[in-house]
Amino acid sequence: xxxxxxxxKSDFEKSVIIENFVNRGWIKSQEKEEESTDWNVYWATVxxxxxxxxxxxxxxxxxxxxxxxxxxxxxxxxxDFMVKNLKRFKREQDKEVLETxxxxxxxxxxxxxxxxxxxxxxxxxxxxxTWIVKPAARSQGKGIFLxxxxxQLKKISGTxxxxxxxxxxxxxxxxxxxxxxxxxxxxxxxxxFDLRMYVLVTNYKPLKVWIYNKGFGRFCNEQYTTDVAEIExxxxxxxxxxxxxxxxxxxxxxxxxxxxxxxKLYVESAYGTDALQRMMDDIxxxxxTSLKSVQAVIQNDKHCFEMYGYDILLDSNLKPWLIExxxxxxxxxxxxxxxxxxxxxxxxxxxxxxxNDDFPDNEQKCNYLFIQCIxxxxxxxxxxxxxxxxxxxxxxxxTQKRQSVKIWK
Amino acid sequence: MQQLDNQEILMxxxxxxxxxxxxKKVKQGFSDQQxxxxxxIQKFAQSCEIEDQLIKLISHILKKSKKRETLKEDQIEFLxxxxxxxTELLFKNLDIVHQKAKNQEEDDTNTDSKLYIYDExxxxxxxxxxxxxxxxxxxxxxxxxxxxLLNINIPLKSSQxxxxxxxxxxxxxELPEEKINKIRKSIENxxxxxxxxxxxxxxxxxxxxxxxxxxxxxxxxxxxxxQQNFAKLQKECQNQLFIDELLEIDGHEISEDTFYFVFxxxxxxxxxxxxxxKSIKENIRIQLQNGMKKEHAEFQLPVAGFFPFKNIxxxxxxxxxxxxxxxxxxxxxxxxxxxxxxxxxxISSEYNSILSLCMQIEEIxxxxxxxxxxHLKVIGCDTLKLIIHQLIYCFVGDMDPxxxxxxYDQILGHDSLEILVILCVGFLNKYKPKLLLAKNYExxxxxxxxLREDKFQELVQFAYKQ
Numbered sequence: 001x002x003x004x005x006x007x008x009k010s011d012f013e014k015s016v017i018i019e020n021f022v023n024r025g026w027i028k029s030q031e032k033e034e035e036s037t038d039w040n041v042y043w044a045t046v047x048x049x050x051x052x053x054x055x056x057x058x059x060x061x062x063x064x065x066x067x068x069x070x071x072x073x074x075x076x077x078x079x080d081f082m083v084k085n086l087k088r089f090k091r092e093q094d095k096e097v098l099e100t101x102x103x104x105x106x107x108x109x110x111x112x113x114x115x116x117x118x119x120x121x122x123x124x125x126x127x128x129x130t131w132i133v134k135p136a137a138r139s140q141g142k143g144i145f146l147x148x149x150x151x152q153l154k155k156i157s158g159t160x161x162x163x164x165x166x167x168x169x170x171x172x173x174x175x176x177x178x179x180x181x182x183x184x185x186x187x188x189x190x191x192x193f194d195l196r197m198y199v200l201v202t203n204y205k206p207l208k209v210w211i212y213n214k215g216f217g218r219f220c221n222e223q224y225t226t227d228v229a230e231i232e233x234x235x236x237x238x239x240x241x242x243x244x245x246x247x248x249x250x251x252x253x254x255x256x257x258x259x260x261x262x263x264k265l266y267v268e269s270a271y272g273t274d275a276l277q278r279m280m281d282d283i284x285x286x287x288x289t290s291l292k293s294v295q296a297v298i299q300n301d302k303h304c305f306e307m308y309g310y311d312i313l314l315d316s317n318l319k320p321w322l323i324e325x326x327x328x329x330x331x332x333x334x335x336x337x338x339x340x341x342x343x344x345x346x347x348x349x350x351x352x353x354x355x356n357d358d359f360p361d362n363e364q365k366c367n368y369l370f371i372q373c374i375x376x377x378x379x380x381x382x383x384x385x386x387x388x389x390x391x392x393x394x395x396x397x398x399t400q401k402r403q404s405v406k407i408w409k
Numbered sequence: 410m411q412q413l414d415n416q417e418i419l420m421x422x423x424x425x426x427x428x429x430x431x432x433k434k435v436k437q438g439f440s441d442q443q444x445x446x447x448x449x450i451q452k453f454a455q456s457c458e459i460e461d462q463l464i465k466l467i468s469h470i471l472k473k474s475k476k477r478e479t480l481k482e483d484q485i486e487f488l489x490x491x492x493x494x495x496t497e498l499l500f501k502n503l504d505i506v507h508q509k510a511k512n513q514e515e516d517d518t519n520t521d522s523k524l525y526i527y528d529e530x531x532x533x534x535x536x537x538x539x540x541x542x543x544x545x546x547x548x549x550x551x552x553x554x555x556x557x558l559l560n561i562n563i564p565l566k567s568s569q570x571x572x573x574x575x576x577x578x579x580x581x582x583e584l585p586e587e588k589i590n591k592i593r594k595s596i597e598n599x600x601x602x603x604x605x606x607x608x609x610x611x612x613x614x615x616x617x618x619x620x621x622x623x624x625x626x627x628x629x630x631x632x633x634x635x636q637q638n639f640a641k642l643q644k645e646c647q648n649q650l651f652i653d654e655l656l657e658i659d660g661h662e663i664s665e666d667t668f669y670f671v672f673x674x675x676x677x678x679x680x681x682x683x684x685x686x687k688s689i690k691e692n693i694r695i696q697l698q699n700g701m702k703k704e705h706a707e708f709q710l711p712v713a714g715f716f717p718f719k720n721i722x723x724x725x726x727x728x729x730x731x732x733x734x735x736x737x738x739x740x741x742x743x744x745x746x747x748x749x750x751x752x753x754x755x756i757s758s759e760y761n762s763i764l765s766l767c768m769q770i771e772e773i774x775x776x777x778x779x780x781x782x783x784h785l786k787v788i789g790c791d792t793l794k795l796i797i798h799q800l801i802y803c804f805v806g807d808m809d810p811x812x813x814x815x816x817y818d819q820i821l822g823h824d825s826l827e828i829l830v831i832l833c834v835g836f837l838n839k840y841k842p843k844l845l846l847a848k849n850y851e852x853x854x855x856x857x858x859x860l861r862e863d864k865f866q867e868l869v870q871f872a873y874k875q
Contacts, residue, residue: 189671219671253665262668262730265615265811269730273593273616336860337667 006357009039014331016342017043020350024357041354042067046074046327053299061303064359069327070204070306071299076290077308077327079177080111080136089293101289105282105322111136112156112176116168119178123150124163130183130231136175139326141240146181146231182321183226186314188266192224193217193258194239194323195312199287199387200349204300206390209291210352211284213383214341217258221247241334255334271318279318286312286322288388305353307345348382355381413471421470427600428466431459469601480695485563485758487539489699492756495535496698499716502526510654524658525719529801532718532754533558533793536764556786557771558793563758565765566827568773574823575831578869581612589614596621609822618814619731619741625821626744632737639736642682652711656680656721663722668810672729679725679739680717686743689713693747695755695762715754723805724750727813749820753801761826766800767793769830774837777875781841790850796833803829804863812865835868 008021009029021028021041029039037059044052044067052059053071061067075081083106090103110119123129133156135143145155153161158171170176185192198212218239222230230236235247244256268276287310309329313321331346333339379386413421422428438453439445454460483489506524513524539561584592592608596617599605605625613621623629646653656677664673683689690713697715710716725742732738752761759765774792775782785792799807803816819828837844840856847853 189674191671193671223674251665251670254667254670257667258671259667262810266730268615269618269814270733273614276616335667340860 006040006354007038008041008043009036010043011045011048012043012331016331016333016339016346020343020346023347024350040064040066041350044068046077049073053301061301066303066305066353066359068305068307070201070301070304072297073306073327074137075294075297076325078137079134079324080175082290082325083109083111083177085293085297086290089289101292102282102285103289105286105289105320107180107182107321109177109179112178113168113170114175117166120150120163120166130181130226131178132181133176133178134324136177138174139328140242141234141238144234144238146237147178148228148231182313182315184316185224186316186318187224188217188219188258188263190223191220192237192239193219195260195263195283195310195314195320196329197260197283197287197310197312198329198345199291199308199310200305200352200384201291201308202305202353203302204291204295204298207291207295207388208390209287209386209388210381210384211287211387212345212348213260213385214345215260216338216341217260217263218244219256219258220244221249221256241330245334253335255338257335257338259337267318275318279314279320283312283320284387286310286320290322290325291388305349307349344383348384352381352384418467418470422466425466425470425600427462431462431466434459465601465603469603472602477694479691479693480755480757480759483757483759488563488756488758488764491535491539492696493699495756496710498535499526499698502531503716506655507651510651524655526655526716528719529797530794532763532801533767533797536756536767556783557768557775558791559764559768559771561764561768563765563768564760565768565772566760568769568776571769571827571830572773572873575819575828575869576873577610578819578866579873581866584612593617596624600624606822606824609818611822613814613818615811615814618818619737622731622741622744622821623737626740628737628740628744632734635740636734636736639682639739642685642739643678645685646678646681650684650711652684652717653681656684656717659717659719659722662720663726666726666806669726669729672726675729675735675738676722676725678735679742680721682739683743683746684711684713684717687712689743689747692743693751695751695757695759697751697754718754720802723802726805727810727817730810730814745817745820748824749826750803752826753803763801766826766830767797769827770796770800770833773830773834777834778838778841781837781844784845785853788847788849788853790847790853792837795853796836799836800829800833804832808863808865812863815865831872832865832868835870835872836863838871838874839863839868 006024006026007029008026010017010021026041029036031038042065046069049067049069049071051057052061052067075085086103086106089101093101093103108122110116110122112119123131131147133145133147133153145152147153150161150163150165153168156170156172156176157168159169161168185194187193195215195217197215200210200212202208202210218241220236220239221244222233222235224236234243235249238244241255241257244250250256264276264280267279306327307329309326311323311326313323315321331342333342377386377389434457435450435453438457439449451460454463483492503526506526509524536559539559589612592612593614593616595604595608596613597620599608602625605621609621609625620629628635659680660673660677663669663676669676693714698710724746725738728738728741728745731741749761752759753763753766755762757764771782771792782792785795803813803820805813808816816828816832820826843856844853847856
């Protein structure tokens with residue numbers, strides 16, 4: 001039954017989380033300490049999740065506790081680990097007879113400092129190519145810059161960098177990822193944008209993935225140009241709201257956010273229904289392939305789920321490219337529409353992970369109803385649609401992939 | 410009007426692909442026969458519906474050959490005089506706006522943003538003055554109802570006629586994929602406007618909407634011409650006009666809209682070209698303003714023949730969804746404005762005119778929802794004042810783009826703006842329970858300021874609820 005008096009805890013003072021919990025009749029955990037364990041539902045930061053699952057702390061979650069990250073979520077959400085896992089998964093798949101995954105969505109990427117020499121080779125092969133340099137573990141566009149000359153790497157090495165160097169020593173301990181810059185993004189109104197889409201994973205083994213039907217495009221405030229003189233103009237190239245909000249042209253009313261529904265209407269009307277379908281199929285492929293790439297690596301835990309924020313860039317051919325995957329997509333709301341979206345998003349997340357405020361174990365306790373439960377499981381909950389459920393047919397991945405895409409259609 | 414003789418009709422028939430398809434069918438039907446008489450051909454044509462197809466094709470050619478003249482004079486003389494008065498008023502407004510703009514340039518702290526020549530409230534207020542002037546001819550045989558805002562003697566369709574015409578929309582259900590694919594094929598193969606109208610009345614798939622519109626307006630093989638014409642207009646935009654400033658200010662509102670902000674630059678470019686387009690005067694179905702000579706050339710009517718008004722950007726915005734090519738967006742906007750939207754700003758007794766639409770709405774609401782009608786009157790909030798914005802701007806900004814495009818489909822499908830009457834009535838009925846509880850105009854404002862989601866199908870359903 002809904003409105004059970006579950007105890008909640010949140011590391012984020014975000015209205016979309018707190019209002020959702022309160023609306024469900026849940027009670028705030030009264031324990032003030034960060035390490036407090038008297039909760040059923042915890043919306044935690046990634047650092048606190050790390051502490052909770054640190055074996056040294058000797059803490060074990062009980063059957064009545066659920067948390068919003070998997071222990072080693074960073075395998076997917078750190079840029080360098082994401083690239084590493086995708087490359088590894090691709091190598092594994094290349095050995096398979098049945099090719100079921102398309103990997104052509106990750107721009108050529110090198111991880112610094114380890115792959116610096118490989119990068120230099122590629123750089124010299126394509127001297128007119130622009131690259132984008134990003135710190136592996138930071139967010140909100142911090143530390144990102146566009147690269148046209150090797151010498152620009154002084155920004156991260158702290159010392160002069162020349163084109164004949166085979167090694168790069170970084171000033172800080174952090175890794176960087178350097179990717180081929182997609183310099184032909186799809187433009188609307190002459191401006192660059194990327195997509196923020198939400199994906200919920202309730203289980204990794206077997207993999208169960210839900211995709212949210214609402215998301216948005218994040219628009220730059222300046223007209224896009226490949227003019228070298230504007231290469232450092234972040235208002236032209238970086239779509240992060242954290243950056244665009246400082247533009248003179250930033251609007252409080254819409255926050256540069258353009259709904260996915262509006263984008264789909266535009267693509268369908270201007271490019272055709274088939275073009276839209278191909279684009280969405282490619283986006284779903286990105287989501288499934290990236291999640292599959294870490295399936296064997298992620299520590300699956302029945303107490304965990306994860307709501308990822310996928311950042312996807314469309315190029316001028318409507319081909320989607322994976323930019324990054326966020327473990328803690330922003331729940332700050334910049335407009336009433338944004339608030340509406342995120343309120344419903346969190347509400348639907350909990351309708352899936354705690355249907356009727358029941359903990360997942362309760363559903364599976366009745367063995368004789370187990371098969372029935374699987375068959376009766378919904379494929380649509382609120383704005384979420386089931387994209388992939390490996391448990392439907394664990395022996396035939398190809399069938400599953402077609403099935404799950406069909407479900408989505 | 411241009412009349413075609415048989416030879417000319419035959420020549421035009423031969424330029425249509427459908428003619429050759431029909432001819433091929435007839436040939437195939439008689440492939441084995443040596444002697445074929447006219448009676449044989451006629452029987453064959455009747456048996457496989459070729460005769461019907463040919464009749465439609467000929468009607469289409471005859472219809473297209475008739476050049477539609479711009480309506481300049483109204484059958485009611487009073488309205489002609491009113492149009493002149495309206496134009497004079499707009500010239501005065503232009504002077505005021507010009508002065509305001511100058512003051513703002515000189516004084517940065519003065520940021521009065523009301524820089525527009527007229528808005529929907531001004532237009533409605535002007536229409537209201539007709540009642541006060543009371544020329545006898547307008548009130549012949551009119552039962553004077555003092556509670557209506559507009560009540561003058563112009564030909565109106567019966568409310569029931571309008572309601573009956575659009576009732577089929579209530580029966581529309583979600584179509585299966587098979588049927589949608591059939592419609593897609595029809596749009597690809599169809600050229601006759603009467604058939605395209607039928608499709609537009611029923612359902613237009615998003616992916617084929619642009620093609621349907623282009624075909625209907627006969628632009629589907631004219632892209633190069635459209636591109637060239639648009640390029641010429643863009644060149645003319647290099648000479649800045651005062652009106653451009655007003656268009657830029659108008660664009661600010663659309664630039665704040667979550668659905669249209671991405672198209673801000675395109676919308677402005679289209680409008681700047683539009684006011685410079687000489688062909689508007691010949692193509693527009695009704696004259697908006699009666700141009701008058703003034704001493705200073707800059708205060709003459711723009712080249713297009715009328716002053717742009719507040720929120721003109723709203724008419725362009727939804728069409729930006731249909732194409733990545735600005736010359737296509739422009740061509741579609743120009744046709745929609747010249748054929749339909751112009752009536753929303755014309756002082757006229759025509760069925761599609763703002764006057765007629767307003768009176769239809771008042772008539773339906775006062776007879777089918779008298780309680781609401783009376784209540785709004787009592788609290789100082791006339792029905793028309795409530796919905797004039799939605800009516801004049803076709804609900805752009807009030808409904809999401811897919812619903813707006815459905816409205817545009819219906820307008821094209823019926824070659825009429827009457828769907829707006831249905832939607833306005835539905836809008837009022839939807840909010841009737843809350844409106845009946847409102848005690849004053851501020852309460853009413855609050856109702857419409859709340860986050861709301863109005864949908865096309867939903868408003869149509871409400872229109873038929875009593």
